[in-house]
Amino acid sequence: MLRLEPRSTQSLSAAWLSPMLALVLTAVTGGIIFLAMGKDPATALYIYFVEPLTSSSGLSEVAVKAGPLVLIGIGLSFGFRAGIWNIGAEGQYIAGAIAGGGLAVFWYESTSAFLLPAMLLTGILGGMAWAAIPALLKTRFNANEILVSLMLVYVAELLLVHLVQGPWRNPMGWGFPGTRVFPDAATMPLLFTGKRVHLGSVLTLAVPFIAWFLLARTRFGFRIKLFGSAPLAARHAGVQSNRIIWQSLLIGGGLAGLAGVIEAAGTIGQLMPDISPGYGFTAIIVAFLGRLHPVGVLLAGIAIAVTYIGGESAQISAGLPKAVTGLFQGIILFYLLAFDLFTRYKIVLPSRQAVQQ
């Protein structure tokens, strides 16, 4: 029998190797699935994983998709490090889009240079407000933040649908659910003409480095890590648990809200029911794939973005179903969790019984 023994030290190489191996095995498993579906695995995998990275428009699309995933993933990684399980980033993303996008809906003829910054700010505040609900209920009544934050996703989705079909509906929109198209002053400037990648990607790129600095160099970051890994030691060090709960939920909510408003003001340019292909949930995978480390989350966000783009092109050029994207994300998470075991444990081969010398 094989046995698992705890490692005496956490293996650093295993910590980086296991996400890589998870990706490789995902590709292998995917290949087998493609084969079973009667597709040529090499072509399908090429379309899925490589093609998005070979053209400038592919890269631009990857950046567009990776942006919200990285922003939300970074925010979530603070909470997950502290042991606060915010599962409702999707709702906070929508709340941010509503709060920030609302400004553009009201001032739809504005040309003010302050409109976009104001939208970003209210987007952050909107996400924070949505995350404040689980924070308040947890600190006041010890309500489980997993359930509260998750249920608020559906509330936010319904609120968005109500707004874009009711009070905020575009009067010139032929009855389609959706707001007016945002004015130029409320739209993220594009970086290159003809590509969808916009200023939001540049803002997003800065966030992992700020997060890294907070975690490595500040007392706040230390306390987040401490609270998650040893709550009693945190108490001993004078860390107030309510404060950590508030801080980590507000950071997660704020960044999700920022992602929401950037998406609305950047890629989409209006509010409509489908402003998220599940970014808030996928970002949970991104956070763990990136080992809750800011730079890791950045890389993981890009990797998952490739699966989105690859999934789209696989639908178009290889005729594969849409579900393949979700399937691949699921397989990645599965292998990642499996390999996680090996960063903490090692396999011991059965040894022969001790023999007398």
Next chain:
Amino acid sequence: MPIPDSPLLSLTGIRKVFPGCIANDAIDLDVQPGEIHALLGENGAGKSTLVKIIYGVLRPDQGDIHWNGDLVQIANPAQAREFGIGMVFQHFSLFEALTTLENVALALPREDHDKLRARLVETADAYGLALQPDRHVHELSMGERQRIEIVRCLLQDPQLLILDEPTSVLTPQETETLFETLRKLAAERRAILYISHKLEEVRSLCDKATILRNGRRVDDCIPSAETARSLAEKMIGKRVESVRKRATTQQGNIGLQVSSLTTHSHQPHGMDLSDIDFAVRGGEILGIAGIAGNGQIELMDALSGETGAPLGGTIEILGTDATHLNPNERRDLGAVFVPEERIGQAAVADMTLVENSFLTASARMKFSPNGLIDWNAVGSFADNIVRDFDVRTTGVSALASSLSGGNLQKFIVGREMLQEPQLLIVSQPTWGVDAGAAAAIHEEIQRLVSAGAAVLVISQDLDEIFLLSDRIAVISQGTLSSATPANDVTPEDIGLLMGVRHTQQEKTKYAAA
């Protein structure tokens, strides 16, 4: 008659290697029937590894085990029990919400409860182990819980009983009762392997001792023919300077004043504190003795401020009312705390020594004035701890989990001492710590007091309480006796104060007498 050349258990050339350390190397051990055999050694000497091999929890890399003369392999604890080997671990494996009988039934093959109850009562009576089968474990004292563990082993009729540090949770009176039971068992030709680092106990109880050091067997001896000092020297491998009792120093201002402290425990099955009064002056050590689970943890938490303001009463630290202050505000007043729980509370296992230095020292040492951590300053502080307190480690970037228990405690005590506190509150300072490290920690505490600091020591170890304290009080069922000068009481007096509630009336009477 025991035949000397046919031991019950015989180990030869046992070797067990863990990554990074040789836990056991070339260990030979013979245990005769009817013998109480001590396994003596410092923490990390390899005692636990060796008994885990005997009990089938671990397998040796090399070496032979003979049981009743036959070469055997012990694959797991179930097989060990089949052979007739029983073990009482240091940390009990009992379900608090179940009764004594239910706990015993769980460990045995299926058996009718009424029959089992009869057997349990019979066995307990036969060995003088008072037990009530239908009481819930959470109501029981540590001594009673240990008796359940022992009876549970005895019901399986073991030929060899292994006890790991059994007296660490007992009062002196309970210890004496345990020894009588063990002698009775030995008289029935059962063998007992007794693991301890308490030298006096081993001398009075054991027929033979095997001494381990750094994973090797260094000596076999007859403990009663040795002195405690000579045993200690064999154990540590060098001459022991006994810690001398410090001459009473000039007493200073009040460092800690606790009045009518009353709390409600935050833990299930926790102990509520009721009406606790005491004071500690600068230049003085107050020792609080007592059996585990009588409110020590709750008292420590209340004093450090970790569980918030108490239900009632006041805590004054160095003349300032600290009742409503948080831990770091109390540290700013000049207090430092060493809680009982080392891993997970006083230190974080998967953080480096540098990070662990920041943990509690950041408040007093101003390591993060603007919220930015000055890791260089923390690093040199950690270097100082390692150097001044002789912490054996590969460096300050080692994880706390890589340190042995004794070294980690030296690190924790050092971290608090280097902050130059005027008040030190320390719980179980040397629990599970090897003798060398314990002596070093005791010396440092003495030095701090001589420099004028006030020290409160909470400890289950009566030897330690008597060694360090100027005055002694006893905590029992969440109440505290009045403190008496250490020179006026004996360990037996203190033992009698354990297990009774200390009411205000009794305290006044005691003070008047």
